[in-house]
Structures are given as structure tokens and as C-alpha cells.
Amino acid sequence: MTATDPLLGLLDERRERHLAELFDLLRIPSVSTDPLRAGDVRRAATFLRDDLTRNGFEAELIETGGHPAVFAERRVAPDARTVLIYGHYDVQPADPLPAWTSDPFEPVIRDGAIVARGASDDKGQAFAHVKGAEALLAADGELPLNVKFLIEGEEEIGSRNLAATVRANRDKLSADVVVVSDGAMLPGKVPTLTYGLKGLVYVELRVRTAARDLHSGAFGGGVPNAAQALATILAALKDDRGRVTVPGFYDDVTEIGDEESAQLARVPFDEGEFAHGIGVTATPGEEGRGLLERLWARPTLDVNGIGGGFQGDGSKTVIPAEAFAKISCRLVPNQDVERVTAALEAHLVALAPAGADVEVIRHAGGSWAISPLDGPAVKAAAQAIRSVDGRDPVFVRSGGTIPIVAEFQRQLGAEVVLVDMGLEDDRIHSPNEKFEVELFHRGVHLSAELLRSLGRG
Amino acid sequence: MTATDPLLGLLDERRERHLAELFDLLRIPSVSTDPLRAGDVRRAATFLRDDLTRNGFEAELIETGGHPAVFAERRVAPDARTVLIYGHYDVQPADPLPAWTSDPFEPVIRDGAIVARGASDDKGQAFAHVKGAEALLAADGELPLNVKFLIEGEEEIGSRNLAATVRANRDKLSADVVVVSDGAMLPGKVPTLTYGLKGLVYVELRVRTAARDLHSGAFGGGVPNAAQALATILAALKDDRGRVTVPGFYDDVTEIGDEESAQLARVPFDEGEFAHGIGVTATPGEEGRGLLERLWARPTLDVNGIGGGFQGDGSKTVIPAEAFAKISCRLVPNQDVERVTAALEAHLVALAPAGADVEVIRHAGGSWAISPLDGPAVKAAAQAIRSVDGRDPVFVRSGGTIPIVAEFQRQLGAEVVLVDMGLEDDRIHSPNEKFEVELFHRGVHLSAELLRSLGRG
Numbered sequence: 001m002t003a004t005d006p007l008l009g010l011l012d013e014r015r016e017r018h019l020a021e022l023f024d025l026l027r028i029p030s031v032s033t034d035p036l037r038a039g040d041v042r043r044a045a046t047f048l049r050d051d052l053t054r055n056g057f058e059a060e061l062i063e064t065g066g067h068p069a070v071f072a073e074r075r076v077a078p079d080a081r082t083v084l085i086y087g088h089y090d091v092q093p094a095d096p097l098p099a100w101t102s103d104p105f106e107p108v109i110r111d112g113a114i115v116a117r118g119a120s121d122d123k124g125q126a127f128a129h130v131k132g133a134e135a136l137l138a139a140d141g142e143l144p145l146n147v148k149f150l151i152e153g154e155e156e157i158g159s160r161n162l163a164a165t166v167r168a169n170r171d172k173l174s175a176d177v178v179v180v181s182d183g184a185m186l187p188g189k190v191p192t193l194t195y196g197l198k199g200l201v202y203v204e205l206r207v208r209t210a211a212r213d214l215h216s217g218a219f220g221g222g223v224p225n226a227a228q229a230l231a232t233i234l235a236a237l238k239d240d241r242g243r244v245t246v247p248g249f250y251d252d253v254t255e256i257g258d259e260e261s262a263q264l265a266r267v268p269f270d271e272g273e274f275a276h277g278i279g280v281t282a283t284p285g286e287e288g289r290g291l292l293e294r295l296w297a298r299p300t301l302d303v304n305g306i307g308g309g310f311q312g313d314g315s316k317t318v319i320p321a322e323a324f325a326k327i328s329c330r331l332v333p334n335q336d337v338e339r340v341t342a343a344l345e346a347h348l349v350a351l352a353p354a355g356a357d358v359e360v361i362r363h364a365g366g367s368w369a370i371s372p373l374d375g376p377a378v379k380a381a382a383q384a385i386r387s388v389d390g391r392d393p394v395f396v397r398s399g400g401t402i403p404i405v406a407e408f409q410r411q412l413g414a415e416v417v418l419v420d421m422g423l424e425d426d427r428i429h430s431p432n433e434k435f436e437v438e439l440f441h442r443g444v445h446l447s448a449e450l451l452r453s454l455g456r457g
Numbered sequence: 458m459t460a461t462d463p464l465l466g467l468l469d470e471r472r473e474r475h476l477a478e479l480f481d482l483l484r485i486p487s488v489s490t491d492p493l494r495a496g497d498v499r500r501a502a503t504f505l506r507d508d509l510t511r512n513g514f515e516a517e518l519i520e521t522g523g524h525p526a527v528f529a530e531r532r533v534a535p536d537a538r539t540v541l542i543y544g545h546y547d548v549q550p551a552d553p554l555p556a557w558t559s560d561p562f563e564p565v566i567r568d569g570a571i572v573a574r575g576a577s578d579d580k581g582q583a584f585a586h587v588k589g590a591e592a593l594l595a596a597d598g599e600l601p602l603n604v605k606f607l608i609e610g611e612e613e614i615g616s617r618n619l620a621a622t623v624r625a626n627r628d629k630l631s632a633d634v635v636v637v638s639d640g641a642m643l644p645g646k647v648p649t650l651t652y653g654l655k656g657l658v659y660v661e662l663r664v665r666t667a668a669r670d671l672h673s674g675a676f677g678g679g680v681p682n683a684a685q686a687l688a689t690i691l692a693a694l695k696d697d698r699g700r701v702t703v704p705g706f707y708d709d710v711t712e713i714g715d716e717e718s719a720q721l722a723r724v725p726f727d728e729g730e731f732a733h734g735i736g737v738t739a740t741p742g743e744e745g746r747g748l749l750e751r752l753w754a755r756p757t758l759d760v761n762g763i764g765g766g767f768q769g770d771g772s773k774t775v776i777p778a779e780a781f782a783k784i785s786c787r788l789v790p791n792q793d794v795e796r797v798t799a800a801l802e803a804h805l806v807a808l809a810p811a812g813a814d815v816e817v818i819r820h821a822g823g824s825w826a827i828s829p830l831d832g833p834a835v836k837a838a839a840q841a842i843r844s845v846d847g848r849d850p851v852f853v854r855s856g857g858t859i860p861i862v863a864e865f866q867r868q869l870g871a872e873v874v875l876v877d878m879g880l881e882d883d884r885i886h887s888p889n890e891k892f893e894v895e896l897f898h899r900g901v902h903l904s905a906e907l908l909r910s911l912g913r914g
Contacts (some may be wrong), residue, residue, distance in 0.1 A: 198674065202772040211736025216759045217655065217857030219789050221742045221751035223735065227691070227760040227782070234685060235692035278680065279778075281669025282812030285678045300678035302776050303685045305766030310783055315659040315820035317785060317858075319759050321736075325684070326767055328774060330677050355739030363772035400674030401774075 006137040011445055017358045018128070018444055021051065025089070025123050026107040026116040029194060032067055032090035032157045041067045044123075048072075048130065048151055050161045055134040057149070062169065064161035067153030071172065074137070075146045082146035083454050084175035084414065085133075085447075086404070087126025087182060088155035092429045099431035112378075112437055117434035118126070121428035122224035125181040125421045126151050128440055132447025139152050139448075144455020148413035155182075158364070163407050170411055175376040177454060178408045184350050185421035186394055189439075190268060191385045194418035196296065197405055198369035199331035202272035202304075204361040205233065205348050210321040213309065219319055224355030226323040227308040233351040233358075234303055234325055235342045241287040244301045246347045249340065256297045256334045259373060263395045264292050296397035299340075300330045310330065326363075331401055335367050366403025369416055377415035384419075387449045388442060419450065464596040470901055475588045476571075476894070481589050482546070482580050483564040483573040489524055489547035489614045492614055498610050500525045500594040501546045501580075505529075505587065505608055512591040514606070519626065523589035523752075524610030531594070532603045539603035541632035541871065542590075542904075543861070544583025544639060545612030548575035549886045556888035558587065562652055566819065568894050569894055576892035578885035582638040582878045583608050585897055589904025596905075601912020605632060612639075615821070627868055634834040634911060635865045638900065640877035643851055645898075647725060648842045651875035652835050653854030656680040656788035656825035658798045659761075662690065662805050667778040670766070676776055681812030684765040690808040690815075691760055691782055698744040699914070701758045703804045706797065712756045712789045716830060720852045721749050728878065753854035756797075757787045787856055794822050820835065823860025826873055834872035837910035840875075844906045845899060 030044035031037040032448055045061050045068045052059040052072040059072035067090060075095035094117045102108045107116035114124065130149065137143055150173060152162055166173060185192040218293035256264070269292055275283055285294040293325050294300065308318035308323025321355070327348075331340060345360045352358040373395060385393040405416050421443040427433045465667055487501035488494040500816070502525045509516040509529040516529035524547060548680040551561035551574045559565045564573035571581065587606065594600055607630060609619050617849040622629060665702040666681035696702050726746055732740055742751040751757070765780025769772035784805075787795060802817045828834055830852060842850040855875070862873050884890045 011767065047502070094656060105826060191865050200674075200774070204772075209737060214735055215853065215857070216757075216785060217657075217787065219735070219752070220856050221755055221757035222740050222748050222761050223737050224739055224741055227693070227763045229690035230763070231760065232689040234688035238685070240647075243594050274679075278671055278676070280666060280680050280812055281814070283679050283813055284679055284681055291679050294678035295676070298678055300673075302673045302682050303674060303688065303766070304775050305768050305777060306684045306687070306780060307764050307768040309762030311762050311764040311781075315661075315783065315785070316761060317657070317659070318761050319473070320762060323763060328677075328772070330674065353741070355737055355741055357738070372678060398674065399677050400672070 005378040007136060007448055010135055010139045010296060011441070014135060017056055019249050019440070021131070022114070022124060022127050022440065025127055026118055027105055029105045030090050031093050032154050033093060038067070041090055044046040045070050047151055048089055052130060052149065055138050062165060062245065064165050066161045068141065069162070069165055070149065070298045071152040073146065073148040074143055076143050080146050081454060081457065082148060082175045082399065083177045083179060083451065084150060084173060084323055084412070085129045085179045087129065087151045087180070087407070088153065089126060089151050090119070090153045090156050090323060091123065092156050096431060101432055109437060113434035114440065115432055115434045117433055118168040119433050120422040120426035121433065122155065122182045123142060124435040124440055128443030129181060129447040131444045135444060136448040142339040144452055147451060148173065156386065158197045159404050162404050166404070166407055166411050173412055175412055176413045178414045178416040179418065180402070180405060180418045181421050181449065182417060183407055184422045184424045186268065186396065186418050187424055188268070189423065191391060192396055192420050193378060193381050193385065193393045194396050194398050194420060195373060197368055198401055199335065199337055199406065200328060200366045200401040201331065201344060202262040202320060202326070202328040202365060203323045203344060203431055204363060205230070205327055206359040206361065207323050207352070208321060208357045209231070209355055213321045216317040216319050221320065223319060224353070226320045226410055229356035230306065230308060230323040230325055231354050231451065232353055233290065233348060236351050237301055242285050243287070246343050248343050249265060252334045252336065253299060256293065260297070260451070262336065264290070267292060267319045267394050267396060268396040283348040295399050299332050299335060302328055304328055330401065331368050332368050333368055335368070337367055341365065366401045367406035369406040369409050371415040371417055374414050376457040377417040381417045381419055381450060384446055384449040388446045417444065421446070464593060464905055467596045468592055468898070471592060471758060472898060474901065475564050476897070478588070478895065479581060480564045482584055483575055485762055486562045487547050487551050487610065489611050490550060495524070496546055496854055502527050505546055507860065509587060509606065515851060519622060521611070521622050523618045523863060524873060526610060526619070526622055527606065527608040530603065530605040531600055531601050537603050538911065538914065539605060539632045540634045540636060540908065541605040541607060541630060541869070542586045542636045543578045543865070544576070544586065544608045544637070545610065546608050547610040547613050548578070548580065549613050551890060553906070554618045558889055566894060567911060569872045570891035571894055571897065572889055572891045574890055576890050577879040577883035578890065579612065579687055581892040581897055582900060585878060585900030586636070586638060586904040588901045590908060593905040593908055601909055605630065605906060613690050616861050619861050623861070623864050623868050630869055632871045635862070635871045635873040636907065637862060637873065638878050639858070639876045640875060641879045641881045641883060642877050643725065643853065644881055645725070646880065648846045648850040649853055649877050650838050650842065650850045651853050651855050651877060652830060653827040655856050656792065656794055656857055656863065657821060657823045657858040657860070658788060658794055658801060659783070659785040659820040660798065660801060661820060661821060662687070662782045662784055663778050663816040663818065664690070664809070665778060665814045666812055670778045671776040673774040673776050680776060681810070683777045683813065685766060686810050686813035687763065687780040687782055689810055690805060693808050694758055699742050700744070701756065703797070703800050705800050706756065709791045709793065710756060713750060717754070720830065724749060724851050724853060752856050754789055756789050756792060759785055761785055788825050790825055790827050792825070794824055798822065821856045824863035826863040826866050828872045828874055832872050833914040835873040835885055837914045838874045838876055838907055840910040841903055841906040876903065878903070
């Protein structure tokens with residue numbers, strides 16, 4: 001932290017080695033969704049376990065029923081604070097392969113960025129923490145608090161065994177703070193700390209109005225129409241003030257306080273740029289609420305997909321007997337997933353017009369998570385960013401949902417802070433995924449400083 | 458018509474021959490949509506031309522730019538009345554082939570029905586007219602009026618060259634009455650005369666709200682949603698009394714008169730059976746109008762298909778940037794296709810919520826057609842049915858649209874009557890299409906009697 005901080009010299013010395021080791025990890029095609037890659041997925045887990053073991057951690061693979069999770073810990077004292085760093089070592093498939101300019105599993109540096117599948121999501125960010133802890137241990141001789149790692153292999157397939165793994169290993173995973181780095185900073189490389197996530201309710205509405213599709217000439221004017229009935233239901237889900245009409249929807253919503261309002265006002269955010277960047281000509285939403293408040297701190301409802309009847313080219317004169325919509329809500333503190341799901345279901349059924357038989361199927365769900373702005377985790381992370389970047393971070397909430405974060409909060413009683421190291425344009429899940437070399441090295445440094453800050457906290 | 462009518466004996470003698478000749482026609486796989494079958498399509502046309510030539514008609518192929526139409530005529534006197542019989546010799550594809558219990562192009566008789574592609578739609582019905590005219594000529598020595606045939610080869614691909622062909626051959630095709638047999642009687646083999654058809658307006662509505670699909674976590678609550686915008690527009694197309702909200706939509710609608718109301722009341726129609734047969738639990742529509750009136754004599758609007766966003770299994774948290782709907786209206790006298798289309802387009806644009814960019818694409822269209830219930834064509838057809846079936850026909854209008862019928866009415870100034878010979882369950886366009894053997898023979902007889910009645914008219 002000062003000019004004589006041994007950490008800085010050590011990080012400088014090890015730049016090439018850190019990068020080379022990350023490259024070795026990126027070369028393993030740990031595509032979790034591909035059954036043919038199961039051996040590679042396990043090889044990536046073993047790579048991390050062995051790396052952590054070599055560098056002073058007790059590391060093991062936790063079997064999950066699916067791909068294994070890597071668990072590692074270094075205890076410095078029984079009563080010391082404990083941080084759990086969560087990440088994932090599995091990656092998305094590389095398809096479409098022809099769109100890559102180089103082999104997705106043979107990393108190269110191009111325009112100052114590491115180009116490879118998993119570079120940013122999430123091998124690069126997770127490995128930055130592994131190297132950060134290693135460097136701090138080498139520089140300072142010991143870590144300033146108990147450090148645990150949980151790096152899973154099924155994030156890209158919905159973390160399907162993770163909640164059960166966390167519950168089954170509650171003692172082993174117990175921590176005061178959970179740190180997650182699996183996302184992007186605000187545009188312009190603004191150092192960002194995310195202290196809140198929304199929850200998710202996702203259902204599918206199926207409407208049926210007849211035994212089969214009917215000819216619109218023979219039956220038009222005499223029968224219900226599934227597509228029309230669906231539209232009627234969907235249109236009624238919001239009122240003319242942009243509010244969701246599900247009864248009780250807003251009952252448990254916590255309003256943001258003065259401090260959060262002040263933080264929101266400090267976020268560098270240009271509504272015109274926001275709209276321009278995604279090609280929208282309006283930013284509609286709940287009346288009387290600012291855009292950032294709506295995006296981060298107000299519950300929302302979206303139709304994610306619709307289908308029914310004839311969708312081909314040209315015309316077909318059919319009255320659809322079936323239609324469906326995918327509908328999701330994003331929840332905020334203190335809305336309850338089960339309660340909102342049940343209210344949404346009942347509302348969809350109640351909105352069905354005469355002759356429309358309605359079925360609601362539940363898909364994914366997950367709770368919101370939030371850490372207090374003035375809690376030790378957020379404060380320590382902010383201090384680490386000030387050390388590394390020389391400036392204050394921007395505190396944000398996200399409209400996104402990471403169900404496992406809520407699970408950490410609930411099962412382990414931990415505060416969770418998201419320290420995103422990537423950029424919005426890292427092309428995660430797309431061809432030519434990348435992670436800027438300097439942001440990887442910054443991540444290693446930031447991780448070490450974060451451990452220091454948390455150790456002081 | 459009496460016990461000594463030579464026509465009856467002759468029809469009886471020729472039963473096997475008529476059937477054998479129809480089988481020969483059915484063996485030709487004249488699938489108009491399949492470019493590889495173009496030779497077969499032409500072979501079917503030639504078959505009909507040669508058959509008509511052999512039996513006293515001047516017959517030819519009219520080239521259309523696509524598949525040829527068969528034209529034939531027999532003039533009995535320059536000032537005699539003229540009937541034009543319209544049908545089509547092309548057929549739907551036979552797919553899915555495995556669902557057929559016998560070769561679709563090798564007709565067999567099963568359970569008293571001819572099973573083959575085209576048996577009912579429309580080779581069987583068109584050929585019944587060819588054989589009816591032939592038999593009447595043989596029985597009576599001459600036809601009682603000028604008889605023309607126009608049997609086209611592109612009905613199953615939208616009759617795309619027919620309107621131009623009719624316009625280019627207006628003098629050649631001129632007629633007082635046009636007879637069409639390409640449909641089904643009312644259930645229960647109730648002899649049916651159709652004297653009215655609805656028109657059609659068909660458009661596609663495309664809604665765009667952003668440059669690309671957006672993540673519902675990152676953008677939910679701050680951006681327009683194409684699927685939701687589409688639903689809002691579609692839901693607003695009808696009011697709570699079931700009336701179409703397009704401004705001026707009902708302005709030109711002719712109310713049915715007392716005579717038609719009386720006819721409607723005589724139609725054997727059970728609303729419960731109607732609903733049960735198609736699996737609907739309600740028969741919603743324009744408030745204050747009876748079901749048959751809505752089906753046959755009131756203009757309607759239906760959404761024929763919708764699509765947008767994520768339509769796969771499970772969940773994907775996307776905000777659709779695009780969505781579309783296929784929307785059609787059925788028109789009645791005296792609505793104008795162009796005027797309604799323009800009003801619908803303007804209405805769709807006006808209904809678009811903020812942030813939704815709307816495009817309307819025109820697809821198929823066609824005018825309604827109607828013949829007076831007390832005109833000579835309808836009266837003569839009713840008389841023919843009484844002769845053949847020994848009972849009165851039921852007079853119906855159809856909610857369907859046959860654009861070429863309106864074209865006949867407009868271009869040729871002819872009255873048009875639809876004498877349907879098939880049954881609702883003939884499985885047209887489906888595997889195992891059939892036409893009851895006795896209904897084919899009845900059709901031949903009915904055609905001959907229809908010519909007699911028209912000759913007297």
C-alpha cells in the first residue's frame with residue numbers, strides 16, 4: 001500500500017507467471033453442458049485444486065452428483081473472520097466456432113486482451129482471486145483472515161447442484177463475507193461494487209381455447225381465440241401508470257432510503273446514452289420512479305416470449321387453439337418468491353376471458369440478495385478499490401439474479417459483495433470472449449487488497 | 458325426373474365407368490406446389506381436356522404463366538343462357554405419407570368411400586360436373602343451355618394466376634351463372650346451397666422496440682418490451698362488447714333482412730353440438746348477434762398467429778426486441794377490402810405504445826361475394842336439389858373466402874352459387890382424404906339436374 005509494500009514488487013515479478021497459469025486453465029475446454037467434455041470439466045477442477053494445494057491451501061473436490069466443486073481453505077486462526085470466494089471454472093460452449101478469430105481453447109493476446117472462452121466468464125476472474133491470495137500469502141507471510149474458495153463447475157448449466165451442496169456443507173463453507181467476481185464494471189472501467197441483486201419469478205402461461213386450430217372462415221366470430229385471449233391477459237398485467245397489477249405485488253417492497261437515493265444520484269449514468277446504446281426510443285416504466293431506481297430497486301414484470309398459431313411466412317387463416325407466454329418478475333427486498341409466484345398465478349387465472357382455459361407452469365426462481373451499504377463487507381471492498389484504483393467505487397445494485405448469492409446469504413448468514421472485474425463488452429457467451437490483460441492483473445491486486453481490508457474489518 | 462326419365466337409366470348404367478374414369482384422374486399426382494410434379498399437373502389438365510373433347514365440348518388449355526387452366530364450352534344457341542362451372546384439378550401434397558393407409562395416388566374404395574388425394578378436393582366434385590354434363594347430353598340429345606368449364610391447376614397455391622386469366626379472357630368466360638363445387642354440405646348430409654362468402658383482409662403486424670433482445674435483469678423496468686407492446690395493441694382491437702374497434706369498421710356493413718333472418722332460423726344448427734365438436738367452452742363474439750349471424754353475415758377479426766422472444770423449453774430471461782402478429786378480418790357486403798385494410802393499418806399504428814415502432818405488411822386479400830336468394834341461380838340450384846334429394850336445401854352463407862368467386866361476380870357479372878358435394882369429415886388437406894361413392898354419383902346426377910334447371914330458368 002505504500003511504496004515499500006512488498007506485495008507490489010511481487011505482483012510485478014509474477015505477472016508473466018500468473019498469465020501463463022491462467023492460459024493453462026483456459027486451455028482446458030471445461031464446457032459443462034457437453035457430456036463429452038465431462039473429463040475436461042473434471043480436469044479443470046483438478047487443475048485448480050492442485051494449484052491451491054501447491055500454494056498453501058487445503059484443497060479438495062466436493063462431489064455434487066454432477067460436475068465437482070473445488071473447495072479450498074486456509075485457516076489462520078479459529079476465531080479469525082472468514083471470507084468465502086465464490087466463482088466457477090466451467091464455461092459456455094464455443095459455438096459458433098467459425099465466428100472465432102482464433103481457437104477458443106488456445107488463448108492469445110490481441111489488442112491488449114486475453115481472447116479465449118472463459119477468459120472473463122469466469123476463469124479469469126476466479127483465478128485472479130486464486131493468484132491474489134497466493135501473492136498476498138507470499139508477500140505478507142500469512143493471510144490476514146481465514147480464506148475459503150468455492151469454485152463450482154455447473155454455473156453455466158444453472159448451478160443445479162450448488163444449493164444442495166451449500167446446504168450439505170454449511171459448516172465447511174461457513175463465512176462472514178462472500179465475495180463474487182463474475183460480472184462487469186460500469187462502462188468506462190468505473191470501479192464498481194454491487195451490493196444488491198434482484199430475485200426472479202419465471203412462469204409460463206398456456207392458454208387453450210379449442211380442441212384444435214380452427215379455420216377462421218368457418219369459425220371466425222363464433223369461437224374464442226387463444227392468441228387474442230393471451231394478448232388480453234398480458235395487456236392487463238400492467239396499468240396505465242406502468243405498475244404491475246398482480247394484487248399485493250408491491251406490499252412487501254422496501255423503499256430505498258435517503259442514503260441509497262444519494263448513492264443513485266452519484267452513479268455516472270446518462271439516460272440518453274443508455275437508450276442510444278440499445279436502440280430504444282423510450283424508457284417506459286413505473287410512473288414517478290427514476291430510471292436507475294426502476295432498474296435496480298423496483299420490482300418489474302416482463303413478457304419474455306410469446307407464441308401461438310401460424311408463425312410462418314405469408315398467411316394462414318387459422319384461429320389458434322393454443323398460445324403461450326413466458327412471463328417473469330424481478331423481485332426486490334422484501335418480496336417473497338413463493339408469495340409473488342402464487343399471486344401471479346392466481347392473477348393470470350383470474351384474467352382469463354370466457355372460453356380460455358389457462359395453465360401456469362413454474363420455471364426458474366430465486367431470491368434477491370442485499371448487503372448493507374454501511375456493513376463491513378461493502379466497506380472493506382470499497383477500501384480495497386480505493387487502494388488499487390486510487391478512486392472511490394460506484395455502489396450499484398443489479399437487476400439481475402444470482403440465486404446462489406441469496407442462498408449464501410440465507411444458509412451461511414454471510415454478507416455478500418460483488419466485485420466485478422470484467423467489462424460489458426467482454427463478449428461472454430459469444431465468440432471471441434476476452435478479458436483485458438491489465439484488468440486481470442488489476443483483479444489479482446484487488447483480490448489481495450480485499451483480503452487485507454477484510455482482515456482489518 | 459319422372460320414372461321414364463332416360464337420364465336415370467343412363468346414370469345407372471354408367472356408374473362403374475364414371476368411377477373408373479375418376480380413378481384415372483386421381484392416379485395423376487397433380488400436386489401444384491411441387492415443382493417436380495409440374496409434368497403431372499399438366500397431364501391432369503390434358504386428361505380433362507381430352508375427356509371433355511371426347512364428350513362434345515370444345516376444350517383447350519389456357520396457359521397462365523403457371524399451371525394451365527382447362528377451358529371447355531358447348532354452345533347450344535347464341536342467345537341461350539350460359540353457365541360456367543368452376544373447379545380445380547390440382548391437389549394438396551400427400552404428406553405425411555406414413556399416415557395414409559393406402560397409396561394417396563392409387564384410389565381404393567374403403568367403407569363406401571373413395572380414398573385418394575383429391576377425391577373430394579376437388580377432382581371428385583369437379584369431375585362430377587364433367588360427367589353430369591356428359592350424361593345429360595347423351596340422355597337428352599343436347600344440353601339445355603350453353604355450358605362452360607373452367608378447371609384450374611393452381612387453387613392449392615392461391616389461384617395466383619387465375620384473376621389475371623379471368624380478366625384476360627372475359628369474353629370467352631362470360632356467363633350468367635357460375636357454379637362452384639369445392640366444399641362440404643352441412644353435417645348430416647343436409648343438401649346445402651351457399652349463396653354468400655365473406656371477404657378477407659390479412660396483414661402482419663411487426664413491432665420493434667430495441668436494436669436487439671435485452672437481458673431482463675439488466676434492463677427490466679427501463680425499456681419497452683415488444684411482446685408486451687404487441688399484446689397491448691392486440692387486446693385493444695376489440696371492445697368489451699366483442700366489437701372490432703377499427704374506426705369505421707362497421708360503416709358499410711349491410712344488415713341481414715327479414716328473409717335472410719328467416720332462412721337463418723331454418724338452418725339445422727345446434728349451438729351445443731357446434732361447441733362440443735370443436736372443444737370450445739364458450740362462443741364469444743359481437744354482443745347482441747346470434748351465432749350463425751356472426752359466423753356468416755357479420756365482419757370479424759382474428760389474430761391468426763403471434764410470435765416473439767424466447768419460445769423454447771424452460772426459461773430465458775430476455776426482453777424481446779421484436780414481436781409479430783398475423784391479423785385477419787372477414788368482410789361482408791358492402792365492406793371494401795382496400796378501405797378496411799387502410800383503416801386497420803392506421804388503427805394498428807395509432808395503438809402502438811411509446812417506444813414501439815410498428816410496421817404493417819399486407820398479405821392475402823379478397824372480396825366477399827353474394828347472390829340474391831331469390832335470383833335465378835339460387836332458385837335453379839334449389840330446384841335441382843329437390844329433384845335429386847327429394848327435399849329442400851338449406852340456404853347458407855359461408856364465413857370463408859374464395860377470392861376468385863368475387864372476381865367472377867365482378868368481371869363476368871355472373872350470379873354465383875356454391876353447390877357443395879363433399880362432407881366436413883372428408884379429410885381434405887389431410888391423410889386419407891375421401892369422398893363417399895354415393896355422394897360422387899349424387900354429384901353427377903345433381904350436376905345434370907342443375908343444368909336442366911338453369912336451362913329452364
